[in-house]
Amino acid sequence: MISVVILGSGNVASHLIHAFLKCKEIDLKQVYSRNLNTLTPFKKDVSITNKIELLKKAEITIMAINDDVISEISAKINNPLVVHTSGSVEMNALKNSGNKGVFYPLQTFSKNKDINLRSIPFCLEAQNKKDKLLLEKLTHLIHGKIYYLNSSQRKRIHVAAVFINNFTNHMYTLAYDICKEYGVPFTILYPLIKETSEKIENLIPEQAQTGPAKRNDEKTIKNHLNLLNENQRKLYLTITQSIQEHGKKL
Amino acid sequence: MISVVILGSGNVASHLIHAFLKCKEIDLKQVYSRNLNTLTPFKKDVSITNKIELLKKAEITIMAINDDVISEISAKINNPLVVHTSGSVEMNALKNSGNKGVFYPLQTFSKNKDINLRSIPFCLEAQNKKDKLLLEKLTHLIHGKIYYLNSSQRKRIHVAAVFINNFTNHMYTLAYDICKEYGVPFTILYPLIKETSEKIENLIPEQAQTGPAKRNDEKTIKNHLNLLNENQRKLYLTITQSIQEHGKKL
Numbered sequence: 001m002i003s004v005v006i007l008g009s010g011n012v013a014s015h016l017i018h019a020f021l022k023c024k025e026i027d028l029k030q031v032y033s034r035n036l037n038t039l040t041p042f043k044k045d046v047s048i049t050n051k052i053e054l055l056k057k058a059e060i061t062i063m064a065i066n067d068d069v070i071s072e073i074s075a076k077i078n079n080p081l082v083v084h085t086s087g088s089v090e091m092n093a094l095k096n097s098g099n100k101g102v103f104y105p106l107q108t109f110s111k112n113k114d115i116n117l118r119s120i121p122f123c124l125e126a127q128n129k130k131d132k133l134l135l136e137k138l139t140h141l142i143h144g145k146i147y148y149l150n151s152s153q154r155k156r157i158h159v160a161a162v163f164i165n166n167f168t169n170h171m172y173t174l175a176y177d178i179c180k181e182y183g184v185p186f187t188i189l190y191p192l193i194k195e196t197s198e199k200i201e202n203l204i205p206e207q208a209q210t211g212p213a214k215r216n217d218e219k220t221i222k223n224h225l226n227l228l229n230e231n232q233r234k235l236y237l238t239i240t241q242s243i244q245e246h247g248k249k250l
Numbered sequence: 251m252i253s254v255v256i257l258g259s260g261n262v263a264s265h266l267i268h269a270f271l272k273c274k275e276i277d278l279k280q281v282y283s284r285n286l287n288t289l290t291p292f293k294k295d296v297s298i299t300n301k302i303e304l305l306k307k308a309e310i311t312i313m314a315i316n317d318d319v320i321s322e323i324s325a326k327i328n329n330p331l332v333v334h335t336s337g338s339v340e341m342n343a344l345k346n347s348g349n350k351g352v353f354y355p356l357q358t359f360s361k362n363k364d365i366n367l368r369s370i371p372f373c374l375e376a377q378n379k380k381d382k383l384l385l386e387k388l389t390h391l392i393h394g395k396i397y398y399l400n401s402s403q404r405k406r407i408h409v410a411a412v413f414i415n416n417f418t419n420h421m422y423t424l425a426y427d428i429c430k431e432y433g434v435p436f437t438i439l440y441p442l443i444k445e446t447s448e449k450i451e452n453l454i455p456e457q458a459q460t461g462p463a464k465r466n467d468e469k470t471i472k473n474h475l476n477l478l479n480e481n482q483r484k485l486y487l488t489i490t491q492s493i494q495e496h497g498k499k500l
Contacts, residue, residue, distance in 0.1 A: 011460075067470065088470055106438060108445055108460055110453065121438045147438055156432045157439075159474045159486075160425035164439050165446045166461030167489045168418045173455040173496060175410035182406045188356060188371045188397055189407075189414050190451065195358055196415045197447035201440065203360065205423040210261075210358055211416030220317065220338055224409045231492055236409075238488045239417045242481055246423060 002138055003027045005056055007073065008064035009038035011109035012085050016064060019117045019142045021045055026141055030056045052076045060138060062103060063094075071095050081131050087158030090151040091125050101126040103135055104154060105144065108165045118143040123154050174232055206246070213243035252388055253277045255306055257323065258314035259288035261359035262335050266314060269367045269392045271295055276391055280306045302326045310388060312353060313344075321345050331381050337408030340401040341375050351376040353385055354404060355394065358415045368393040373404050424482055456496070463493035 004026055006013055013031070020028040030047045032055060033039050039048040049055065052073060061079040063070055067089050074082055075095035082094055083101035094100040102125035105117070122144040126132040139146050149157060172193070179186045199208045212220040221240060225233050254276055256263055263281070270278040280297045282305060283289050289298040299305065302323060311329040313320055317339050324332055325345035332344055333351035344350040352375035355367070372394040376382040389396050399407060422443070429436045449458045462470040471490060475483050 088473060107442055108449065108458075110449065110458065110460065120441055123438075145441075147434075149434060153432050153434050155473075156428050156477060157434055159477050160428040160434075160439060161442055162461055162474065162486075163421045163425045163428075164442050166459065166463060166493070167485075168421045168443075168446050169450070169455055169459050170463075170489055170493050170496070171413045171418045171421070172450050173459065174492075175413045176455045178406050178410040178413075182403050184397075184399060184403050184407055186454075188373075189410060191370055191395075192357055192411055192414050193418075193447050193450070196418050197443050199358065199360065200419070200422050200443070204436075205419055205426045208358075208360065209416070209419050209423065210360065211412055213416060213420075223338060223405075224412065227406060227409050231495060235417075235488060235492050236412075238485060239420055242424075242485050243416070243420050245481060246420070 001025055001027055002060060002134065002141070003029050003058040004138070005030045005032070005058040005061045005079065006064060007032040007055075007062065008085075009033040009035070010064065010066075012105065013064035014041075015109050015117065016062065016085075016105075016142075017042055017046070023141050026138070027058075029058050055079070059134060060103075061096075081134065083135065087123075087161065088155055090155075091127075092151070099127050099131050101131050101135055102151070102154065103138070104149075106147075106157065106161060119145050121145050121147050123147050123149040123157065125150065125154070174235065177232075209243065209247075211243075213240040214247060216244065251275055251277055252310060252384065252391070253279050253308040254388070255280045255282070255308040255311045255329065256314060257282045257305075257312065258335075259283040259285070260314065260316075262355065263314035264291075265359050265367065266312065266335075266355075266392075267292055267296070273391050276388070277308075279308050305329070309384060310353075311346075331384065333376075333385065337373075337411065338405055340405075341377075342401070349377050349381050351381050351385055352401070352404065353388070354399075356397075356407065356411060369395050371395050371397050373397050373399040373407065375400065375404070424485065427482075459493065459497075461493075463490040464497060466494065 006017055020026045028046050031039055031042055032049050034050055036050045061082045063084040067086050070084050070089055071093050077096045081099045082096040083103040085103055087104050091100050091102050104123040106121040106123055122139045124135045126135055136146055175189055176186050228236055254270055256267055270276045278296050281289055281292055282299050284300055286300045307329060311332045313334040317336050320334050320339055321343050327346045331349045332346040333353040335354055337354050341350050341352050354373040356371040356373055372389045374385045376385055386396055425439055426436050478486055
């Protein structure tokens with residue numbers, strides 16, 4: 001049995017709370033949020049508070065809160081091991097008196113979409129072997145996959161994740177706009193989206209690259225640019241140039 | 251039984267040839283390519299030629315060749331129905347004497363990766379009902395999914411497909427580079443890639459958008475920019491601005 005306290009009520013906190021409540025080997029003792037209303041969905045299942053000085057003791061205290069306030073709030077916590085869930089904040093930004101660590105789930109969470117934590121990569125960092133084992137045990141209990149990344153690697157992976165998720169999703173948004181404007185159902189693109197994402201499990205991304213930019217097909221590029229609005233055109237050009245530059249380096 | 255002739259030996263042609271050879275209801279009578287060597291893999295299974303004047307008769311003649319030569323080569327074909335497989339070329343670019351049509355599979359094909367044509371969208375265009383039915387029958391035989399798009403819609407969907415596939419794959423490439431540079435296995439990003447692509451089957455892309463650009467988190471954006479090289483930075487900035495502009499429009 002591991003005892004845990006969570007700070008936060010956002011996407012990451014909510015998914016962790018759900019996963020911890022489902023696991024009999026995890027004793028979720030309390031959830032903290034500045035604004036108690038955000039914890040309404042959980043109050044029948046777990047003790048809640050908005051007073052940091054009333055935080056219960058637990059083996060692991062997980063701060064799933066805004067990056068900007070991690071230092072300030074952690075300074076007020078006296079629990080034995082305090083970890084944050086941020087991809088871009090250094091472990092040493094934690095200012096609690098006890099031990100520090102990182103418990104960063106590398107996944108995209110939306111409140112309106114259920115997600116299975118099974119096989120999600122958790123990027124762990126700890127100061128000693130005992131804490132490391134404790135975080136590993138917690139990760140195993142929710143069926144996550146363990147990776148050890150130091151703060152420098154984690155920051156970079158966080159940027160890589162922005163390219164993989166945020167920027168890819170924006171490509172989907174632009175395609176969605178085009179479909180909508182010309183009366184074509186966006187579902188027509190689902191098989192292409194699926195295949196694009198699956199292809200790179202067999203080929204490295206550079207090998208999977210196809211299209212007019214890759215083959216320097218200036219005529220098609222010009223035709224495409226004529227079909228786009230100003231913002232779409234700017235993106236199309238910048239990404240096309242980047243694909244071409246990247247190809248030259250190989 | 252439908253009789254078919256294919257022109258071409260590239261990615262699309264190869265996948266169609268394989269699918270047609272597997273189907274007993276399709277009689278693949280011949281494959282044409284300017285360069286006979288490119289047809290070596292098929293010569294034990296099907297008649298091949300590099301002479302357009304020796305093209306056999308067939309109910310459907312499929313031109314899966316470079317966009318630039320579709321007009322020129324189609325002018326030399328006297329078969330009853332000639333279709334091309336291009337997303338960006340108008341049906342009327344075909345200059346054959348008989349009927350014209352389009353048979354555009356909306357998918358990414360690589361020679362080194364097998365792909366199942368099942369449920370792949372085929373964007374069809376035809377000049378009359380009989381040809382329409384014939385193209386529908388062919389699509390059904392290889393288990394494709396039928397969409398009717400006119401040449402104007404098809405051109406736009408072709409651009410949308412560039413965003414969905416080519417540009418998304420380039421986002422993967424940039425993330426791969428970062429992983430490689432900092433000694434983190436690219437596999438750590440697989441669950442994020444998968445979830446990103448699956449999420450938009452439940453949410454429209456704009457609703458699925460998360461990250462520093464979406465929430466105008468200037469501090470994280472600045473930190474990220476400091477971690478990137480010049481080309482990565484240019485892309486990061488352009489896409490971030492586009493996400494922010496798009497958010498304002500809603």
